[in-house]
Amino acid sequence: MAGAQTYEPIATQTLGSTAATVTFSSISAGYTDLVFVIRCGWAIINNAPLTLTFNSDTGTNYSYTRLLGNGSTASSDTSGTNSNIDIGYMPGTNGNGFGTIILNIMNYSNTTTYKTILDKWEGQASISTKQYVAAEVGLWRSTATINRIDLAFPSNLIASGSTFTLYGIKAA
Amino acid sequence: MATPTYTFISSVTVGSGGASSITFSSIPSTYTDLCLKFSLRSSSSVGSYDAVRLTVNGNTSLISIRDLYGSGTSAGSEAPATTDSNVFTYTSNSSNTANTFGNLEMYFPNYGVSSAKSMYADGVSETNASGSILVLTAGLWNSTSTISSISIAPYLGGSTFVQYTTGYLYGIKNS
Numbered sequence: 001m002a003g004a005q006t007y008e009p010i011a012t013q014t015l016g017s018t019a020a021t022v023t024f025s026s027i028s029a030g031y032t033d034l035v036f037v038i039r040c041g042w043a044i045i046n047n048a049p050l051t052l053t054f055n056s057d058t059g060t061n062y063s064y065t066r067l068l069g070n071g072s073t074a075s076s077d078t079s080g081t082n083s084n085i086d087i088g089y090m091p092g093t094n095g096n097g098f099g100t101i102i103l104n105i106m107n108y109s110n111t112t113t114y115k116t117i118l119d120k121w122e123g124q125a126s127i128s129t130k131q132y133v134a135a136e137v138g139l140w141r142s143t144a145t146i147n148r149i150d151l152a153f154p155s156n157l158i159a160s161g162s163t164f165t166l167y168g169i170k171a172a
Numbered sequence: 173m174a175t176p177t178y179t180f181i182s183s184v185t186v187g188s189g190g191a192s193s194i195t196f197s198s199i200p201s202t203y204t205d206l207c208l209k210f211s212l213r214s215s216s217s218v219g220s221y222d223a224v225r226l227t228v229n230g231n232t233s234l235i236s237i238r239d240l241y242g243s244g245t246s247a248g249s250e251a252p253a254t255t256d257s258n259v260f261t262y263t264s265n266s267s268n269t270a271n272t273f274g275n276l277e278m279y280f281p282n283y284g285v286s287s288a289k290s291m292y293a294d295g296v297s298e299t300n301a302s303g304s305i306l307v308l309t310a311g312l313w314n315s316t317s318t319i320s321s322i323s324i325a326p327y328l329g330g331s332t333f334v335q336y337t338t339g340y341l342y343g344i345k346n347s
Contacts, residue, residue, distance in 0.1 A: 007178040012346040037205060037346075039281040039290065069240030069249025069308070100281050100290045100310075122238070122292050122310025133240045133249075133292075133310035163282055165204070165346040167177065 005170070007035075012165040018043045018157035024166050025148045029109040031168030034146070036103035040162035041090050042153060049086035050101070050158075053150045054115065054140050058083050066119075066136035085138040087151075088121035098162065099123035108146040115140040179203070181341040190215055190332035193227075193325035194339045199283075201318050203343030206283050208322065210276040210339045212263040216331040220303025221274070222265040223327035224295070225258050226311070230321060232258040234314045241307045259327055261295030261307045266334070268299035273337065276324075283319040288312055 008031075011024055027034070040050065053062070062085045065078040079086075090099040101121040108115060119136040140146075151164065184194050199206065214222035226235060235258040240249050252259045263274035274297040283289055291311035297304045313319070322341075326333060 005177065009177055009346050037279075037281055037344075067240065067247070069238060071238040071249055071251030074240055074247040074249045098282075098287065098290055100279070100292045102279060102292060120292060120294070120308065122290060131238050131251075131310070133238050133308050135240070135308055161285070161287065163346075 008168050010166040010168050012163065014163045015158060015160050017160050020157055021150060021152040022158065022164050023148065023150050024164070027147045027149070027166070028168065029145050029147070031109070032107065032171035033169040034105040034108050035167040035169060036101070036105070036149070037165045037167070038088075038101040038103070038163070039098050040101070040164070041098045041159040043157040043159045048089065048153065048156065050088050050090055051084040051152050051154065052087045053084045054142070054146050055144055055148050056150065057140070057142065061141045062138065064136055064138040066134050068132050068134040070132050085117070085140070087119050087136070087138070088134070089123045089132050098159070105146065111143050111145060113143060115142060115146060177345055179343045179345070181343050183341070184339045186333050186335055186337040188335050190334050191337065192332050193323050194333060194337070195321065195323040196339070196341045197321040199320050199322070199341070200343065201284050201320070204282060204346040205344040206280040206319065206322070207342045207344060208278040208339060209342070210324070210337070211273045212276055212337050213268070213273045213334045214263060214265040214326040214331050215334050216265045216326060216328045217267045218328060219265070220267060220299065221262045221297035221305050222331060223259045224261045224263055224276070225325045225327055226260045227258065227323040227325070228289070228313045228319055228321065229315065229317060231315065235260075236312045236314070237309060239307050239309045241305055243305045244302065260309045260311055261293055262297055262305050263295060264297040264299065268297065269301065272298050272300070274298055280319060286316045288314045288316070289319060
């Protein structure tokens, strides 16, 4: 008899047109961890970060530290009191460039701990002013179960064809 | 019964003669993403680790790479030169501690879409001494074709992946 599913798709969205935001809401608390796989770009060449918030919280409750490489220089930065987490610099598509973001959100329904994310992202296009590969850790200073994730690019539009898939992982 | 999300497709285990490359071909187009996991060791004894080349659908010229690495003493970032444009990670070689293999994971999201394909990879070499390396890689295969074949090979000509090197291909469905 087949074992129970451990790694399950929760929801997926593929943009048929440009969008300012992408939202995953009513996330079940029935998993242990979440994995978010994103392939996206911007509608125009304007390399700026995709941002993430949890549970509609736009207070200064987020921080992150990241390690970046752009093909010639390695660097690191950190930011401690933000209203969101920058989760990746994506390329402007001009029709042919999408970046990849893989987010791991562990123990997202644990009500005694703050929520951490491990983020790996790459933003590369055939025509782009910035091309990055990066690893990042983020923190949401809340003990609430994550039931909603909002992604946004404040001054641009997420490109048509971008895909966002949320998976749940069960520990048992 | 629920549709499996994360499905084993095929594997390769290198035998006693070594292998000049590891190839996954005839990859089904029915998944959303591909994930490959390797345990690698190169026969080369040049330097503390060996570079690894990538070929997609038999093609190497449409690949571009940016990586971020740490060696334990320094960190850096590089974009391989045109002649090495498909060199995308580093792994253990035969100058490392015996019986020690490097790990590599590669992820290709939306490998069937009709636009350029992105790739993310984590690779590490390992040895019980100085000289190991960790590499994060961003890759682009600038083709609109569905990925049907993925191959990796040691950088230096004549080098092989040694016996007990393994590779596993998984397909991931988003619904």
